[in-house]
Amino acid sequence: MIAPVPLLADLTPAWLGDALGRTVTGVDTELVGTGQMGSCHRLRLHGDPDLPATVLAKLPLADAAARAAMAFGYTNEIRFYRELADTVDIRVPACHYAGLGDAGVFTLLLEDLAPARVGDQLAGCTPAQATAAAVNLAGLHGPRWNDSTLLEIEGMLLPTKEISAMSQLAFTPTMDTFLTAIGDTLTPADVDTLRAVTPHIGDWMSGRAERHTLLHMDYRLDNLLFGADGTVFAVDWQGMSVGLGGRDVAFFLSTSLSIADRRAHEREIVGAYHARLLDYGVTGHPLDQCWDDYRYGMLQTIFITVFGLVLGARTERGDRMFRRMIEGGCTAIRDLDVLALLEQPAGPQRPPTGG
CATH class of the missing domain: 3.90.1200.10 (Aminoglycoside phosphotransferase (APH), C-terminal lobe)
Known part of the structure; x- marks a missing residue:
């Protein structure tokens, strides 16, 4: 698995292609929500015909000290999608990628449930x-x-x-x-x-x-x-x-x-x-x-x-x-x-x- 990235600018077509196992030639982004504990973005993907049209990307807080302080919560969320989501029956977005790094760095790529x-x-x-x-x-x-x-x-x-x-x-x-x-x-x-x-x-x-x-x-x-x-x-x-x-x-x-x-x-x-x-x-x-x-x-x-x-x-x-x-x-x-x-x-x- 490729390493997670902390910033929206790091979600390049090349990185997204590696994370999704598909060719991504372009990406358009849109902020979703208020981002008090991190940020969430809708990504409109261009490339392989079997790419999802959109995914949601969750990223940590941009400030390194702040995201380090939130590391436990970020780890919890990655752990849920990696280890626990498949063991329960609650409905959640499908997870395309869940990466965890050091000091609160993480990236989640989730199913976009719109128009829910x-x-x-x-x-x-x-x-x-x-x-x-x-x-x-x-x-x-x-x-x-x-x-x-x-x-x-x-x-x-x-x-x-x-x-x-x-x-x-x-x-x-x-x-x-x-x-x-x-x-x-x-x-x-x-x-x-x-x-x-x-x-x-x-x-x-x-x-x-x-x-x-x-x-x-x-x-x-x-x-x-x-x-x-x-x-x-x-x-x-x-x-x-x-x-x-x-x-x-x-x-x-x-x-x-x-x-x-x-x-x-x-x-x-x-x-x-x-x-x-x-x-x-x-x-x-x-x-x-x-x-x-x-x-x-x-x-x-x-x-x-x-x-x-x-x-x-x-x-x-x-x-x-x-x-x-x-x-x-x-x-x-x-x-x-x-x-x-x-x-x-x-x-x-x-x-x-x-x-």
């Missing part, structure tokens, strides 16, 4: 779209359910008590920073909920480790594409991890549906997700337990949103998006009495090393 449309975090989605996305998510979780070999992959670890304690130490001041930044734009009820869940984050992270699977970790509308026939595709695998499947489900439903639609349809959608898990051979996981895991997983919305705002670049759209996500997550935490679950004694734990 990217979801809009601010606009939300319909219950039918949410159901399709939840069933697609079961295609990630079901095939690797309680698969201890996941824990043999570099970087795929269940949180230990030590890691959870460190996460708690980091999260508490991060929450303070978050509330200083946008707390005055939140309702008093949501601020109270955020302060109430903050002391539980560390224990929550290591809780329910007896059930684990492969997690997307950022499964939300901005990272999904919807085809005209309702087909859903998932992208952006930089946050991939191992943990409780209910975390992905809770994060998606609380941030993608309106509060009214979530209240009206969440049991039905969790039921559809659970039925699909059973299709993949998951056993010993009744629907009431799946529902409880969904409730328990609701802190994922708070965890991702708080760190996302504090660590990411602030934008007007980003602040609006984070406020909407917090409102959805906090309301769900109250509706579902999640604090009562957090205050229950922890159940048996699977050792972090698997087995």
Whole structure:
């Protein structure tokens, strides 16, 4: 495999021809998306008649120091397409090339799914779209359910008590920073909920480790594409991890549906997700337990949103998006009495090393 390149200017016809195993005589480029964690470009290819007309190229941040800091996430995404995509049943773009170098250098060439449309975090989605996305998510979780070999992959670890304690130490001041930044734009009820869940984050992270699977970790509308026939595709695998499947489900439903639609349809959608898990051979996981895991997983919305705002670049759209996500997550935490679950004694734990 040829070496990956970090910059758009490096995607020459000669390099692309080597990467794709075809003759490329020319390429036109178009920026796609906002590029906060890297950049994405649509490449219109000219050359061999069997070349795809277009591909999407994902590249790291242009600044060398910044991309080195993002190296773990870039490695995660390359690892997903190289090692894991073929072991699960979630729909994703086909991968034409996945190259990883040193210090955060990577290149991905992916199937261009246009005219499929990217979801809009601010606009939300319909219950039918949410159901399709939840069933697609079961295609990630079901095939690797309680698969201890996941824990043999570099970087795929269940949180230990030590890691959870460190996460708690980091999260508490991060929450303070978050509330200083946008707390005055939140309702008093949501601020109270955020302060109430903050002391539980560390224990929550290591809780329910007896059930684990492969997690997307950022499964939300901005990272999904919807085809005209309702087909859903998932992208952006930089946050991939191992943990409780209910975390992905809770994060998606609380941030993608309106509060009214979530209240009206969440049991039905969790039921559809659970039925699909059973299709993949998951056993010993009744629907009431799946529902409880969904409730328990609701802190994922708070965890991702708080760190996302504090660590990411602030934008007007980003602040609006984070406020909407917090409102959805906090309301769900109250509706579902999640604090009562957090205050229950922890159940048996699977050792972090698997087995």
